[in-house]
Structure formats: C-alpha cells, structure tokens
Amino acid sequence: MSYNKEAEKFIDGKFKELIREKSTFRDELTYIVDKDSIIDILKFLYEDEQFEYNFLTDLTATDWPERDERHEVVYLLYSFKDNTRLRFKVRLKEGEKLQTATVIWDSANWLEREVYDLFGVYFEGHPDLTRILTPDDFEGHPLRRDYSLTYEIPQFSYNKDEPPEVI
C-alpha cells in the first residue's frame, strides 16, 4: 500500500498555511493540521472529485500525557478511486474542543462518541455526545495513558452507596 503522490503535491499546495507537520512512515502519509481548519479540509476532500478521499475509514485518538497538547485525534480517509489512504491528525490541549465531523459522515457519530467516552475529547455540534461503551455514570476516561489499569472496583448506580469489599 502506498500513498498517492499527486494528492500529496496537491494538498501541500492547497493547504500550505494550515499544515503544521507532515510525515511519511512505511508508505503512509500523515498530516498534522490546525484544529480549527480540520473540518474545512475534510469537507473539501469529501467534495473533491479529483482524488475522492470521501470515505471515513476510521476516527480515533491517541493520548500523550507528557505533552502540552496531549490528545491527538486521528482521521483516516480512503479513496475508492485509487485505493489509497490518507491520515490527518489534530493536536489538542486538555479541555479544548473540536468541531464535529458528523456534518460530513454519519459514521462519525459513534466514532466521536467513542473518542469522547474513552479519551474525554469534546466535539462541538455533535448531536448526541454521550458515553457509548462505558456506563453512563462511569468516571474518568479509560484510554488515557494516565488512567490506571490496576485493580479498581467499577462503581455502578446499583452499588454506589455500599461499595463491595475488596478481597
């Protein structure tokens, strides 16, 4: 799998001021862009007929607690035209909000809910930003790197007042 060199040239020229970093690793092209412009870029690529990066394969996040901008939200696009992928990333500080991608893809709905649930990244304009995998009254965001993996008793609503004994 290699990336589309023409698309690379095109994006380099078109979004010159918005790109903060660009990298290629094992033939995968990644752009790190400004958080305010990500939706505009994705929308442009969605409507663009030259390269057709209009399929959202995945939307996820990574966490780097030691960095100032700790969250990285990752968008993975796919083009049916030449079967190549393109990755966009946005870096966010703790508590910073990101525009929702549900305006472009319906699939972003659940994927953003998952990122919100497990990382605590807020998406502005999301129609239904609630927890999806953990219970509604769960505290914390488990996929953050500083969330402990050691033994803890999950507190659900039914046992909140009388936590079970630890054996």
Place this chain on the structure above:
Amino acid sequence: MGPQHPATHGVLRVKLTLDGERVVEAYPVIGYLHTGIEKTAESKLYHKVVPLTDRMDYLAPMSNNLGYCLAVEKLLDLEIPAKAQWARVCLAELTRINSHLVWIGTHAIDIGAMSMALYGFRERESILHIYELVSGQRMMSSYFRIGGLSKDLPENFNEEVQKVLDMLPSRIREYEDLLTNNRIWRNRTVGVGVLSREEALKSSITGPMLRACGVKHDLRKAIPYSSYDKFDFDIPTRTGEDVFSRYEVRVEEMYQSIKIAQQAIDGMPEGAWEAKAPGIVSPPKEKILHEMEALIFHFKIVTEGFHPPEGETYVGIESPKGEIGFYIVSDGSPKPHRMRVRPPSFINLASLNKICKGGLLSDVIANIGSVDIVLGEVDR
C-alpha cells in the same frame, strides 16, 4: 428490546420507539461486553497481544490475528515467507466460511428457519476441527504470530482441508435450496432493511453489507495483503440493498472462499514458515531445547520483547464482517503506545436506525441478523 434477547446475537439493547407496529426510531445501546481490549494491549508486549485479538470477533479469530500480525509486521518491516502467507490465506478463508456458517444459522433461526441453525453449526464443526489440528484450539486459536505461524502446518493438513472443501459446496447448495426460493424466507427478506448506496458510503459501511449495495469493494483486491494478488477469485455484488441481497452476497462469498482455499492448498509452497528475524521471532523449539544461545534469545523475547521503530501503521484487512483495521502507534518501547482496532461490526451496527426506520417491528430481528454483528467486537 434486549440486552437479554436471543435474536440480538449477544448483549445488544435496542431502544425502540414504535407507532403501532412501525418503528419510528431504533437506538442501539452497546457496551455491555466492553472489556477494554485496547487498554489491555497497551500493557502487553507486542507478541502477547495476539491472544487478545482472538477474543474480539470470536467467530473469526484467524482474521483478527492476521490483521494484527500484518500491522506489527509492517511496523517492523518484516518479510514473511511464502508458505506462511499461503497458510494464512487458506486459514483466513476457512475462517470466513466459519463466520458465515454461524451467521446463516443464527440469522435463519431468528427469522424462523429452525433447521438452518443445526446445519450451519454442523458444517462449522469440521472447520473447528481444522483449527484444532493446526493450533490445538478449537476457537481461540492464536495460530498466526508476528513473523509467521506459531508452528509448522501438520503433515495431514492438506488432506483434512481437502475433505472439508469437498464436503462444503454441496452443503451450501442445500442451504440455498432451503432458503433462496423459500416463500417465507423471501417474504421476510426481500425489500426489508434497505440501506441505499449513498447512505452506506456515508456511514462507512464495509464488507458484505457494502457489496450488497452494488459497490465492488474488497480489500483483498483493492489493497492485496498476504499475497492475495496471486489468487484467482471474484467479488460477488448485488444491487438489492436489502436483507436478501446481503444473504446472497454472503452465500456467494462462501463459494469464493472455497475456491481460494483450494488454490492455497494446491499450491502450498515448501520451505520456512517463520520469518528470519532474530530478536523478534523465537528460534525453533528444537534449538531452544539444545542450544544455549537459542535459549537466551527465546528468554529475551519472552521477557523483554522487541523494540520496534517509532512510528505508526495502519493495516486493514477484509474480515468476514467487513474491514477490520489495526492502527498501531509505537513509541519505541516493547509495548504498543496505542493499539486501535477499527471494528467493522461496531461501524456497521451504527446504521441500524437507518435500516430499521419505517419498517415493521418483526423486521428489526431480520435487520440485526443481516448486519452480522459480534458483540465481542462491537464492545471490545
């Protein structure tokens, strides 16, 4: 509806708003099976993540293993020997048949064809026998490892697979005789649960569901992995966009998988089944038992793991449910900084509301079946 309902294929809860018998809104509630596999993977050495991947989509363990191994191998830039690649293809296709057999059984029993469940599971048993033969396990096989296979294929592998491949086509034709022109089956499936092509693309649908909308997309052809480009097969598509089309696509896929598996065992190359990568792949068991250096290597791999370069890779493969992708971020340490699974069932299930809206309550059952979900993978 649910979470304890036999037709939800696990613990899926659907909040239904009804107007008489018509569905106004179907809101799936998931997470009952959330086990934090992505979180657990961050605290494991790379090769110790393989058994975790089995437990997501437990009907297609080999596909999950394959996706994860390919992602890590890409990160390490490993070359996999031909024999391992062909064995992987053969077993991945048997896995596809395995998953589809369970799907056809459970989907049909939901709609009312009781006998299909018995037949589907009967044939599946023969594939589980192959799993047991190669790995010693019937379900959580963990047979594919980073760099190749966990051990060489057994001597009678070809014979045993041949037996299964000889038996299957006539059995699948029997299913078609029972279902395809069955009036009850057609009434329950044709024109039910329509998801248009545009909506499917907007919802990132992949796999048989997308192909039932007339999109000829299959990652085995689009981005060939594990030498799929050397095999001859077709991508079945239908344009009905309904439950019946999804059924037809999956049945046709089983025939194609038989074709691929046949080619794989006919042309199975000889030679190594593990990559030559000291420090990443353990030395052969024989050597570990008799040579000091090999034992030390083995010990170091098991206790310390290996250090891949910093970077991130994504590999998506065509699992029975759709595109399962593994996104691995490495920070240079022997444990993945992040292992993200792109779950096909999760993303396909997200469009359940669109499929069910406006339909009858009883069709919700048919719709859930046609999406083909495994909750272990939806919730991870």
